[in-house]
Every structure is written in structure tokens, then in C-alpha cells.
Amino acid sequence: MTDQTREPSMDDVRPVSNRRDFIRNGVVGAASISFAAMLARNEAGAAELPYSDDYGPVAPVNDLTTGLPLIALPAGFTYRSFGWTGQPMSDGQRTPGAHDGMAVVAAKGSQIVMVRNHEQGTGGIAFNAPAAYDPTYARGGTTNVLFDTATGRFAGSYASLTGTVRNCAGGRTPWGSWLSCEEAGDVSPAGVRHGWIFEVPGYGAATGQPLRAMGKSEWEAVAVDPATGIVYQTEDVTPSAFYKFVPNAYGKLSQGGTLWAMKVAGTDNFNFSGLGNVYVDFAAGTTWNVEWVQVTDVEAINGRIYNSAPGRAAFARLEGAYYDSGKIYFVSTSGGVARQGQVFCYDPRRETLTMVFNSAGAGVGNNHVNMPDNIAVSPRGGIVLCEDGGNSIQRLRGLTQSGGTFIFAENRMNFTAAQVQQADAALNAGGQVAALLSPGNYTGTEWCGACFFEKWMFVNLQTPGITLAITGPWDNGAL
16 A cells, blocks of 8 residues: 655645535536525426436445445445455554544645544544544554545545544634544542543644643534634534534634523523423424524533533534535434434534434335434535434435435445455454454444445445445435
């Protein structure tokens, strides 16, 4: 494998922050439109957009790297795998496991760089990076993954942050970095507290120091508004709040700021999906006026930060978050009466919150999703949801402009011993993948880290830990 971990000239590096970058860099086909605009068109009775919602039925497709049928996709789509747990990286270390949140954060010419979370706790593959927070206790962290869009091949990977706990999701920034969230409340034997957010540059070195002003919690994901630099944050616990961090200086999160929690205007403790384990339903399109209350115990010295923002609204397990076209989308994984997930859209200019989607159940039909986790918006404005529920087959699902869902991909990993050896040989892993990957059925394990760049979707399968690059006839459907 070619070692491409050398830091490029920063004069050539550009951050990747929104869909307009993708469109400018060569996405072709139907005109881009935000998901919010799709719904508005539908509500106004406008003509349907000039493509179907879905891409047709899915069927197993062989991986271009290993030759194995890892996933099912619609006709015409292909994919290539990389970064299997145990696969050697460019820095000589083994790829850690528990792949989770991920985003394309920067580019240089045809090379893009993704930062990938690894939700390892105190176990798993030990790996080292120049930036380490608590390396004697924790084995979570991030790796940076290089991909060449001209050749359609992965170009390398290396460790970028270590010594953290259960790095679940996060989010990219407009200035070319990734914010990695610890979904943790651990205190190590040495007294080191966990539950922080860390910044990792696409190119360059991370400091390994937590951004304490952003708060301590079981953080899940973030979304950054490029117009203001405000960071919106979710926490994966029930009940949870939706937060915003207002930095003292744009793009300089280490210089501090103030943390706030969302509140429904004029109503204390509004229950969207989880307070007191009372689940409620709201129709898609329901909108609330919102305001913000300041978090007073940011470092959670006296308990959860949730309790130091009186009157804040309550949600069930807030997970994925994503910025697109002036809006912040976020997911309540177990919200709603069906307890199968809700998707909200926050408009910071109007200070409103809208229910975009409310899952009717865990099945495969329209309006169904099995506990969505990570969320992403495609270059053409479509929303994709990563399932993390109890179904025997976990799926990537798209949201349609009419508020329904469709299946885009299915996890079909069910390995025989011979297939394990085949994968290891194709990856030039020297037995390192085979030593960790047991034969068996992995179809029920979660999708995570979905993100887009130009004609590519990148996504992770958390167990056994694989990164995929998917491409195909995007113009045929809503993504």
C-alpha cells in the first residue's frame, strides 16, 4: 500500500463543508434541491421531481475488493471495501474496530480525506496516534482515510486520535476538521473524566485535548452551521436535550463559548419523545417555535448537563445530526409511539422545529425505519438513514419527498470460513483480518458513518468493521 500520510501543502487543501462543494466539484444530473424544499413542493401540490423516489429492488452485489457479496444494492450500483478491522494501515498499525461516524472533511486535488470514528471502549485493537487523551485507559479514537476520486480507490489510512472512549459519531466543520464525540461517562482509575468532544483535522495533527466548553455528556453527533460557526449537539441517552454551542470566535472552538439547550417557546419540559418514558406521536409537518436556555453546569460536576438547563425540551436518544442548506436535521432513534425513530428539522433563522418523519414501525414498508442512527444529506438533497435496531437485516433507507421511506442497501454479511480467508487474502492482511473475523452471520449489525462526495457514498458496517465506497446511477432516484 502506498503511504500517503505525508501532510500535503496546505495551500492546496480545501475544506469540504456542504452540498454546494459537491455540486461544484462535478455532480451531474438532476438539479440539486434541499430535502426541506422537496417537502414544501409536495405540500404545495407541485409536480413531482423528474425522477422516481427509490432505485428499485435490491439484490446482492459482489465487493470489487474481495469478491464477496457483502451488501445488497439496486441495479447498476457497485462498491469497494477498505479498512477492515485488522487490515494494515499506512502507518504500520492495524485498523481498529467498531467503525462508526465518519465524514469527508477536506480535499486536495482528486484526493479526499475522511475522518472515521472507532467506538472502542477499554478493549479492542490498541493503536497509537500523535494525539492521545487517556491512552493507558481508553482504546477509542479516530483514523483518517484517504480516497482518490479519480481512480475510485482507497489510498491509505492512519491513526489521528487515541485514548478516548466510545467515539460514536460527530460531524464535520466548515474549516476542514471533524468533531469526534465520546459517548461516555467514564472516569478512569487515574481520575480522567470522559464524555468530551475532540477536534481532528483532515490534514495535520490533532491536539488530543477535549473541548471542555462544549460540555461533558454521552455525546453522539454534531452539525455545524457554516454561516455562524454554531455547533449543534446531540446526546445518546433518554431523556436527552438538543444543544447548541456558540463559540467566542468563529472556527476557534478551543477559545470557548457558551452552551445552550433547546426549549419549546413558552412551555417548560416539553416532551417530544421520551420524558418519563411517555411516548407521543406528532404528524409530519408539525412545527414548534423554540428558544434556548443556558446550560449552567457545562462540565457536569453536579450530575448531567441536561439537569442544569431548566425547562429544556426532552427527546428519546438523540443520535444523528446533519447540516444542509441552512437547516439542522437530527434523529431521535427510539422516539415516537412505535419507538422506532423520529427525524426533526431545526431552522435557526426562524427558530422553529419541524417533525419531518415519524417511523410507523420496524418493517420494510413505506414509512418504516428500524431505529435510525446516523443521518446524511446527499449532494442532490436526499436524506439517508443508517439503521441500528433489532432487525435481522439492517438497512440503509432513504426518505422520499412525500415523507415515506425506501430501502437503498441491505447488510448481507454471512461469512463462511472460506470467505473469511478469501477476504484476508484480497486485503493483503497477512492473516490479521482472518484472526479477528469469525465465520458467522453479521446481517443484523448496524450501518453508520454515511457521507457523500461527488458521485460517491461512503459508509461503515460497524461489525466486523468495514468501510465501503458506493457509486452508481444516483440520478435514477432521490439520493
